[in-house]
Amino acid sequence: MIEYDKKAFSLRVNHLIKSVPYDGGILRLLNDVTMHINASSISAIIGRSGAGKSTLLRCLNGLEAIDSGQILINGQDLTSLSGQARTVLLRQIGMIFQAYTLLSRKTVLENVLLPFALQGKVTTVQRQKALQLLEEVGLKDKINHYPAELSGGQRQRVAIARALVLDPGVLLCDELTSALDPKTTFEILALLKRINRDHGVTILLVTHDMNVVKEIADAVFVVEQGKIIEHGTSVDVLMKPQHAVTQQLVESTVGGDLPVFLLDCIKTDMSADEKRSAQRVMRLIFTNESSKQPIIAAVATQFSVNLSILAGALDHVADHMFGHLWVSCEPSEKLEDAIQYMNSHGVGVETMGYLSWNM
Ligand SMILES: Nc1ncnc2c1ncn2[C@@H]1O[C@H](COP(=O)(O)OP(=O)(O)OP(=O)(O)O)[C@@H](O)[C@H]1O
Numbered sequence: 296m297i298e299y300d301k302k303a304f305s306l307r308v309n310h311l312i313k314s315v316p317y318d319g320g321i322l323r324l325l326n327d328v329t330m331h332i333n334a335s336s337i338s339a340i341i342g343r344s345g346a347g348k349s350t351l352l353r354c355l356n357g358l359e360a361i362d363s364g365q366i367l368i369n370g371q372d373l374t375s376l377s378g379q380a381r382t383v384l385l386r387q388i389g390m391i392f393q394a395y396t397l398l399s400r401k402t403v404l405e406n407v408l409l410p411f412a413l414q415g416k417v418t419t420v421q422r423q424k425a426l427q428l429l430e431e432v433g434l435k436d437k438i439n440h441y442p443a444e445l446s447g448g449q450r451q452r453v454a455i456a457r458a459l460v461l462d463p464g465v466l467l468c469d470e471l472t473s474a475l476d477p478k479t480t481f482e483i484l485a486l487l488k489r490i491n492r493d494h495g496v497t498i499l500l501v502t503h504d505m506n507v508v509k510e511i512a513d514a515v516f517v518v519e520q521g522k523i524i525e526h527g528t529s530v531d532v533l534m535k536p537q538h539a540v541t542q543q544l545v546e547s548t549v550g551g552d553l554p555v556f557l558l559d560c561i562k563t564d565m566s567a568d569e570k571r572s573a574q575r576v577m578r579l580i581f582t583n584e585s586s587k588q589p590i591i592a593a594v595a596t597q598f599s600v601n602l603s604i605l606a607g608a609l610d611h612v613a614d615h616m617f618g619h620l621w622v623s624c625e626p627s628e629k630l631e632d633a634i635q636y637m638n639s640h641g642v643g644v645e646t647m648g649y650l651s652w653n654m
């Protein structure tokens with residue numbers, strides 16, 4: 296096992312604007328994008344098709360010219376550099392696209408050596424490094440194969456090894472797993488996690504698959520019409536999406552929906568009088584810490600509020616466990632106190648309505 300230095304890396308994007316000439320006018324593809332990526336984190340960029348995600352990654356990688364703004368890599372502004380200084384700074388950025396960009400006439404090893412070959416004659420040390428990386432991604436026995444002889448997942452592994460060969464501070468991945476089956480996707484995500492942990496490399500990935508976000512991301516940025524409309528930890532964005540677009544994107548990804556037959560029995564338009572005598576339906580949201588506490592028992596003993604469980608699910612986002620529990624309870628004077636108690640113990644409580652079995 297090779298020991299890599301943890302990277303002191305920083306990536307900051309400030310007020311990035313990018314437009315293209317379009318139909319006799321100007322079309323803004325990115326509109327004042329500001330994002331700060333934490334070193335050694337894994338961040339996901341999500342958004343609807345055409346939102347500008349790939350354009351953003353291409354700007355960060357220097358593949359697209361921008362109108363204005365800053366791309367600060369370790370404090371140096373990529374947009375203000377040219378020539379050799381720019382080339383050197385760009386080595387901090389490794390990129391993997393969805394379409395496998397391997398050279399079909401080169402072997403796996405030659406593909407991984409390509410970034411070195413482009414700089415000049417490949418040294419023994421560089422060759423050794425490429426071999427070590429290929430071993431890390433599980434392709435030691437395929438080094439002399441050609442891309443056509445590999446599966447989709449194996450090709451992505453080659454692309455990952457190649458992206459790492461120049462020791463980048465950040466890996467940008469665009470829909471890395473979208474062409475892969477669920478099992479291979481999971482294996483590639485596990486590999487990325489391992490690389491993130493062992494190499495300390497920061498990862499910024501574009502995905503439309505919320506399971507990828509759940510599995511791997513610490514932070515999420517939501518792009519809509521060239522703007523970041525929402526960002527936060529993946530737990531926050533998946534569990535409490537603020538923007539309607541985000542809600543649509545994450546809908547039904549995070550477990551814990553109420554069965555339809557129960558949904559049909561929940562009434563929201565009751566009079567205050569009716570509410571006082573009806574069973575209230577609530578959704579309890581447990582996050583990492585609160586999911587380990589005996590909250591329901593505490594509420595029963597301290598407030599005599601007995602919660603009946605209607606439905607629920609336990610799930611995870613990255614390494615955080617969380618759960619949704621749909622409960623109902625009989626009218627009780629102590630209910631508000633019980634809700635306050637749950638809130639103060641890290642359990643989110645949302646009132647969904649009131650049970651009306653006779654509807
Ligand atoms: N050179 C260009 N000229 C005109 N429009 C462009 C150009 N490049 C991109 N666009 C448009 O910009 C928008 C953003 O494109 P982009 O590829 O970044 O979207 P995306 O978020 O990656 O979408 P997807 O999820 O489908 O990959 C799209 O509407 C696209 O048609």
Ligand SMILES: [Mg+2]
Nearest residue numbers: 348349350469
């Ligand atoms: Mg795209």
